[in-house]
Amino acid sequence: MPSSFIRNAIILICAIIIASCSTQQSSDQQQLTQVVVVVPQKKDVPVYNEFVGEVKGLYDIPIRARVDGYLEEKLFQEGGPVKKGQLLYIIDSEPYRAEAASKASDVAQAKTLLVKAENELRRIKPLAEINAVSQMDLDAAVAEEGAAKAALEAAEANHELSLIRLSYTRIKSPIKGIIGKTKAERGEFVGKYPNPVILNTVSRLDTILVQFFITESNYLKVAREFLMLHDSLPSGKEKNRKREPNLELILSDGSSHSHKGVVDFVDREVDPETGSIMVQASFQNPDRLVRPGQFARVKILMRVEKDAVIIPWRCVMEVQGKTNVYVMNDSNQVELREIISTQKYGDLILVDEGLEHGEKVLIEGFQRIRTGMKVEAVVDTFNSKSSNPF
Numbered sequence: 216m217p218s219s220f221i222r223n224a225i226i227l228i229c230a231i232i233i234a235s236c237s238t239q240q241s242s243d244q245q246q247l248t249q250v251v252v253v254v255p256q257k258k259d260v261p262v263y264n265e266f267v268g269e270v271k272g273l274y275d276i277p278i279r280a281r282v283d284g285y286l287e288e289k290l291f292q293e294g295g296p297v298k299k300g301q302l303l304y305i306i307d308s309e310p311y312r313a314e315a316a317s318k319a320s321d322v323a324q325a326k327t328l329l330v331k332a333e334n335e336l337r338r339i340k341p342l343a344e345i346n347a348v349s350q351m352d353l354d355a356a357v358a359e360e361g362a363a364k365a366a367l368e369a370a371e372a373n374h375e376l377s378l379i380r381l382s383y384t385r386i387k388s389p390i391k392g393i394i395g396k397t398k399a400e401r402g403e404f405v406g407k408y409p410n411p412v413i414l415n416t417v418s419r420l421d422t423i424l425v426q427f428f429i430t431e432s433n434y435l436k437v438a439r440e441f442l443m444l445h446d447s448l449p450s451g452k453e454k455n456r457k458r459e460p461n462l463e464l465i466l467s468d469g470s471s472h473s474h475k476g477v478v479d480f481v482d483r484e485v486d487p488e489t490g491s492i493m494v495q496a497s498f499q500n501p502d503r504l505v506r507p508g509q510f511a512r513v514k515i516l517m518r519v520e521k522d523a524v525i526i527p528w529r530c531v532m533e534v535q536g537k538t539n540v541y542v543m544n545d546s547n548q549v550e551l552r553e554i555i556s557t558q559k560y561g562d563l564i565l566v567d568e569g570l571e572h573g574e575k576v577l578i579e580g581f582q583r584i585r586t587g588m589k590v591e592a593v594v595d596t597f598n599s600k601s602s603n604p605f
Contacts, residue, residue: 249591250580252543253527257572260523260565262558263514265465268427270509272418274390278303279413281383282311283406286399293396297388297417304414306405308384315381318374325370329363336360392419393503420503425464425476427513428491436517462496463514466505474499524566527597530576531564540570541577541584543592549577551586563599
């Protein structure tokens, strides 16, 4: 075979190989996957904790039947407002009127016996001075007068007690507030177990209290920020006016209560069994929307994270309990990285560990990539749609 033919064949094969490599390289460059990345924001971010608490009225006063008897009248609208001193219930008063009349008779009888004893003493005294009666007779008259006075005082005390018991048959509201559902109806015997003793409850709701429990470590964090112990607080209403309301109340439907609150009570000790301590906060409630018995979350500022790393929530993938993001390195290759995050702010999250400022985090194109792949990045600016996330 001619040598020229072999030489030409070798040259042709080399050309084909070179062209093939060039085509493959060009194809690889054309197939470079394009992804959208964002650069973490750098902000001072407030870190909040939420605690579940139970709502109570400023005052929740039980209305008790302090004497037993048949309930004759119910004089209010259930669930409506009542005034202080308003008549709520009337219990059958006839037995107590009879008792009061009997005690009044005892008072009259005791007064009669006292007058008789005083007259007897006045009669005997001059006779004793001239030795017309014995000293024993004088001592007996003095004793009779003292006993009659004591009997009158006892009768008057019993009569007063009977009048007090009679007054208990007319049950009045101790405060201005909202009254609940009655636990006894007309004609029912009340005031003695198993019959109703607590007939109702009146609550003052223009201010509400929320009681919740926090752990010992959280208590220390909160206390260092803004809690003042009871001994350092001014007494009375002044203590609330001197502190800026800074607690947020989140209701069961996820909405926020329209008024901020303040901590006004911290229990004296940490429960050794649970490691928690009870805290009480007060919130203004002028429209009386929030009612006792509701459960709500109290949102408390724990700290301010300086120069925090913030990324969109869309960057995050949660797999088997781990929080991961895709990060593009300096070689334009994709890395899967685990991060630690404890706070979410609408469509943003705070990254505690795993990311640094300036790194590029993928926000779109997850389905087309794999770890180690070389990609082409388009840097985007993410605009949060959450209203005031921080």
